Amino acid sequence: MMGRAASDRPDRPDRSDVPGLTLRRDGPIMTPMTRSPPSSGEASATGGSSGLLSGLPAPVLRAIRKLLRPLAEHPYGDIPAGDGDVSGRGRGNLRGVFREEPFPRPRGEIPEGTSFTPLEEAEVLSVFESGGALAGGLPGYEFRRAQLDMARAVTECFNESRHLLVEAGTGIGKSLAYLVPAVLWSRANNVPVVVSTNTKNLQAQLYGKDLPLISRALNVEFKSAIIKGRLNYVCIRKLLYLLSNAEVELSDEDRVGFVPILAWAARTETGDISEQPDLDRSGRGAWTPRLTATVEECMGRGCRYASACFLRRARAKSLAADIVVANHSLVFAEMNMRSPALPPYAHMILDEAHNLENAATRHFAVEVSAARLRYALRRLWRGRGRKGAGLLPALERQLDSGGFAASVSLREEAKGSIRSLDRAVRNTSRHFDPFFKGLELLLEEGNAREMLRIRPGVQQGDRWENLLAARDAALAAMGEMLASIDRLSDILERVQAEELPFGNEFLKDLEGSAAALRELSQGVEFVLDASDDSFVFWVERASRAAGGARAWGAPVRVGEQLAENLYDAKESIVFASATLTVGGSFAFHKDRLGLATRGAEQLQEMQAGSPFDFERQCAAMVPMFLPEPGDTEADYADRLGSLLADLFRRTRGRAMVLFTSYDMLRRTTRSVEGLLGKGSGIRVLVQGTTASRERITEMFKEDHESVLMGTHSFWEGVDIMGESLSCLVVARLPFAVHTDPVVEARGDAVEAEGRNAFRDYLLPGAVIRFRQGFGRLIRHRSDRGVVVIADRRLVAKSYGRTFRRSIPRQVMTFWDREEFLDSVTEFFESLA
Secondary structure: OOOEEOOOOOOOOOOOOOOOOOOOOOOOOOOOOOOOOOOHHHHHHOOHHHOOOOOOOHHHHHHHHHHHOOOOOOOOOOOOOOOOOOOOOOOOOHHHHOOOOOOOOOOOOOOOOOOOOOOOHHHHHHOOOOOOHHHHHOOOOOOOHHHHHHHHHHHHHHHHOOEEEEEEOOOOOHHHHHHHHHHHHHHHHOOOEEEEEOOHHHHHHHHHHHHHHHHHHHOOOOOEEEOOOHHHEOOHHHHHHHHHOHHHHOOHHHHHHHHHHHHHHHHOOOOEHHHOHHHHHHOOOOHHHHHOOOOOOOOHHHOOOHHHOHHHHHHHHHHHOOEEEEEHHHHHHHOOOOOOOOOOOOEEEEOOHHHHHHHHHHHHOEEEOHHHHHHHHHHHOEOOOOOOEOHHHHHHHHHOOOOOOOOHHHHHHHHHHHHHHHHHHHHHHHHHHHHHHHHHHHHHOOOOOOEEEOOOOOOOOHHHHHHHHHHHHHHHHHHHHHHHHHHHHHHHHHOOHHHOOOHHHHHHHHHHHHHHHHHHHHHHHHHHHOOOOOEEEEEEEOOHHHOOEEEEEEEOOOHHHHHHHOHHHOOEEEEEEOOOOEOOEOHHHHHHOOOOOOOOOOEEEEEEOOOOOHHHHEEEEEEOOOOOOOOOHHHHHHHHHHHHHHHHHHHOOOEEEEOOOHHHHHHHHHHHHHHHOHHHOOEEEEEOOOEOHHHHHHHHHHOOOEEEEEOHHHOOOOOOOOOOOOEEEEOOOOOOOOOOHHHHHHHHHHHHOOOOHHHHHHHHHHHHHHHHHHOOOOOOOOOOEEEEEOOOHHHHOOOHHHHHHOOOOOEEEEOOHHHHHHHHHHHHHHHO
């Protein structure tokens, strides 16, 4: 028997799906796919040389042999013999492994007052018609009215120099709806169009799948490029530095872990670290910072590897391209300036626009953490045996080598400066320990807490005074260390490049370390001073290994800054997302993104419907017999876990549960695993425990009798079509934690404007998040399933009506546990 339906059934918008594509990389304008090597795990399985090392150039094999020679054993089997110079000098060395080619010429500026050639709307729309170019180039293509309407709106906004807010539900094919007009606009006006995303997955899809499809379907040539921030590209100079200085830079474990990275670097055509699983797996606190270059560390055109530089090549292609696929963070970093990464552009598409405020907040935030300090200091010196490791031991090793050709007195002066700086590094580390301990003590005052906003009531008392004293001592020690770096840099500048191997590189790396430390020093003062009214400041707990606590500053509002430096500087920007409205209105996002004051002559709004038949494809159920999440959360987690165990037996796995906190995830998972037992045949995949987010997603797709327990990052950006995901559980309505300092400060700002923080800020944000979560279930016309909203407030609270109206399915309420479970069984039996 089906349950009682709640009222306020929303109209069903029209949705459609985009058929899956299998595309060849033979379009006329695309760069070939990178040849990614096997991971280190694959290397072991395939016997090292025959797998991971197969086909590598001789200089790379010689370098690997030299790298592994000090080890008693390693997992890579026999490696061809041969010693080689890996410093980048001489013939047959590693420098020749990295491809050198002329970079394309960049585009010129768009002249001020340029009159753009409008697109013929009929020509654009014909591409999407049943007999159009997409139908001819895409097997299984189906005409979608919503897609055509969106393409029309994008074309109109480009033609009329207006901005566009467009909500396009899953499956209408929104990427093609904006890319086709973008490509045609670029060709008609010989100007670039920048497309920006929030996630790398969507970046890869647009560049690797959608743009080649358009090129073939329309039979047009255009230049496309994908560009990311500089810390996404391996630096050849730093890679070869680690090899040349392995004695002081790499532990035995590092030597083994470096092999798959080196093998990948020798094969990659892009240098994009996302291609290399060992870089992702090892974490950005390990290999990635050692192999990528900050702006201060980059030697630019003066680098001996400039002609092969992965970053310079990626940027050169971007600067010359017609369509550039970027990401929000890069756009924010380069806005309102002559960009080294983006061509001069006047037209832009911001996809995943519902994340713009959060992305901008992360970009402009200031972090004060032991992890940042530790990395900057360890870059200079870190303990390892008697000699230590890092830039300073490596530099001293070079000074003592036969390659040093300057005077003995200059060498001794340099070595003395190194020893002085060594002591300053250790002294700075010692002085910052009490500072981070002082931050942690602030969290312990009164009732222990995870976060504490820094404001006048907190900036007083003995603990605060002790923290400021510790800060002053730490900054004084850092100041002395920075002065020592400057003295050593002055000495290196007096040494000619030919008198000290890698002298210029050492100098640049010292400057990079000094810049990072100065930025951290300024951040410490800025955050603890907490006097900038446009920012919110707080302390939060961190792991003991991460220093116990860290401090932050983040902007309260980002919309005005984005409007002034981005929106006002461009002719036309398209803001696209599957979730931009609340109750059919764009008001919330217009307010948060700095668009609220723009009239219809500047800003167009559009909602694209969806032809998915939600009445037929899914059911939405609310188990009212569960308690409300809240003060009895531990009991709620146990009750929910008990229900989920029974639910998973009825669905035979095939379920994903979305949580709002790791604590609730852990508690509920313990209950589920205990009740299911090992004999159930249902595998429980847990975010943060089982494997990485990407890996457990793949495991979930492959094992149809598994369940996935996930939190924040699984609420969006996860596409799982078919039987694997047949039941979606929303464990709790996704309200932001009102005591979170950023949420609290933004709520205060809303209240100061005479509005209601809950109604005008917290509730709309939760509805947007809820819609993203609900949208995980139905990703294709053939998908079927049940959404369980395990939070009775959806019906019991007056604001639940706003949530219910936001989803394209009437919800059913159940007061009896067995009736609920039987209804789930009945739904799936009806599909058989």
